[in-house]
Amino acid sequence: MRRTVVTGIGVVAPGGRDREEFWRRIVDGRPAVARITAFDPAPFRSRIAAECDFDPARYGLTPREVRRTDRFVQLAMASADEAFADCGLDPAAARPERMGIVLGSATGAALTLEDEYVVASDHGRDWVVDARHVMPFLHQALVPSSAAAELAVRFGAQGPAAVISTGCTAGIDAVGHAHRLITDDEADLVIAGASESPVTPFSVAAFDAIRATTPANDDPERASRPFDANRRGFVLGEGAAVLVLEELGHARRRDARVYCEITGYAARANGFHMTGLRPDGVELGEAISDAMAQARLPRDALGYVSAHGSGTRQNDRHETAAYKRALGDAAYRVPISSIKSVVGHSLGAIGAIEMAACALAIARGVVPPTANLETPDPECDLDYVPLRARDATVDHALSCGSGFGGFQSAMVMSRLSRSRAAA
Template sequence: MRRVVVTGIGVIAPGGVGREEFWNRIVDGKPAVRRITAFDPSPFRSQIAAEVDFDPAAHGLTPREVRRMDRFTQLAVACADEAVADSGLDLGTADPERAGISLGSAVGATITLEEEYVVASDRGRDWEVDHRHLRPFLYQALVPSSAAAELAVRFGVNGPAAVVSTGCTSGIDAIGRAYRLIQDGEADMMITGASDAPISPITVACFDAIRATSPSNGEPEAASRPFDAGRKGFVLGEGAAVLVVEELEHARRRGARVYCEVTGYAARANGYHMTGLRPDGHELGEAIRDALGQAALNPGDIGYVSAHGSGTKQNDLHETSAYKRSLGDHARRVPISSIKSVIGHSLGAIGSIEMAACALVLQRGVVPPTANLTVPDPECDLDYTPLVAREVSARHALSAGSGFGGFQSAMIFSEPGASR
């Protein structure tokens, strides 16, 4: 079996543009949540979000690129630039047929599509819209795969390229796809991760309709409260993370620095409900068990769990049950935390951001805390690392993801040399 390692990381998240700013923010446990500034949120039930202060020009994007790309693509490109530079890869001399792209996104170019509809319909007044008022790059906004195409062109990649869209597990699943392609010999290196920029009126309205987001508008920084008895829903976010993953011997031959190894990945569907979850956590538990089996690990080998931890009532209970089912007694001993308490929930992007956090936890020996966890829900009775970061000696980190539609995914990163 070909082994797969992470050699580069790029992150853009609320409160921190770049890998190091992101890491410092989540370790400090200081939430980057505020009243929405991208538009007037006054008409909405939930008026807060974790926004990214992102300047595309500062990341080298030209005015033409900015006009052509939706914000989610801009974030992906900037992250990919950081990840490739961090990896030390020289893609100009690499075999382009052996390199690929696997990018995740839940809602793609939502911002551009909504903005253009507002223009074409004169703010919804006209049923028959006039295409002459639309920008010429609207097709790129319609198809989420345009983001993978942009990265393929930017880096001269001719191998497999695709966008994975499985809701809030898109980030884990995109990395999982890259992992499988390298294992199967279809590629030697992949640029992979996920990006989403969903903070727009239509997205806020959609989550308002199902009352999934927090209405704590008066105290934005305290609104994201995973596993806390006072939680009232998740806080919408945006962001991206991109990893460079390579076949182990390929990385060794070029003397690459290795963050960690991808040792297990599994996904399940609950076949149950579009937004509902079974309280017993069966499907997520099965995904975790499968990932552990692939990694040839026992539950006690896991030194850190990056929780989905969205802060909705049903998710946190479902997830707690899943850890108990899959990790047994060790579920009560292993440190678990949710970085959504700091950077919000960036939908499809969050899984890749959480995987970036796992890689950094293994490298740096620190578990970021769950912010705002002041009164733990008695039914969420595991060690969710409240308020303060903790030093650990973890050799294996597990990340779990749960998405609308019933998607459940798990991935394990291992310290270099710790597996098999």
């Protein structure tokens, strides 16, 4: 059976301009949340977000690339460049027809579409807009597939290419799809991950309308509080993470460093409600059980769980129930944490960012904490690693995601015992 390993990691996240800054931030448990700077947030209920310190020129993007692409594509380019450099493969040695691209995103080019509508409509005054006033690359913003196309051109990939848009599970699902391309012998190497730049007036207003985001504007750094009794909603974020996935034999033939192996992936839908969750967590529990079965792991084998942990009462309790359903008594012993307490919730991108955290936790033997978890919700009575990171041997890690529309996904990543240790 063909096996999938992770040989490169790239991250652009709030409070972390690259993989190493991101890792230090989440291990230290220092939230990167502040008042929104992208626009004036004064009219909104929730006026805070986790924004990236992102200058495209600093990452080597040319003025032409910046002009034709949305910020979410630029974030993907930057993190993909880092991941490919990290994997150590000479681009000239890659077989283009055996290289794929899979990118996840929930909202796509939200920033460009909103900005261009504002210009074309004169701030919404004109019902019939004048197309002469929009940018010449607006068609690329309309189709989320432009992100995969840009990365394919950038790396010369001529194998399968796709964009996965399953809401907040898009990052996990994109890497899961890439994993299957490798196990199905459709590709030997896939650049996979997710990117999102949703900090726009429209997105903020949409989450305001359903009161999903926190109104704790006076204390931004303590506003994201997964599993805490005093949480008031999630904090919107942005960012990107890209993993280089390789078929194990392909990686070994070039003596590649391996972070971990992808050993299980499963997804379910709850068929229940667009934004609601069943309190028993049955569908997420089933996804976890399926992924664990693919990895051939007993319930007590996990060394770390990266929780969805959005910081809403409904999600946190649903997720707690799912862990108990899938893991039984072992759910009380495994360390679980949510890095959304530090980097916010970047919608489709967050699953890929959390999988980068899992791969690094396996390679470096550290479990990042849940920041701001000061007063645990009594109904969330598992070990959610409050406030401080822990040294731990993590042979197997589980990453879980839950998204609007009822999407529930789970992925298991495992140490590859015969690989060279990751730096």
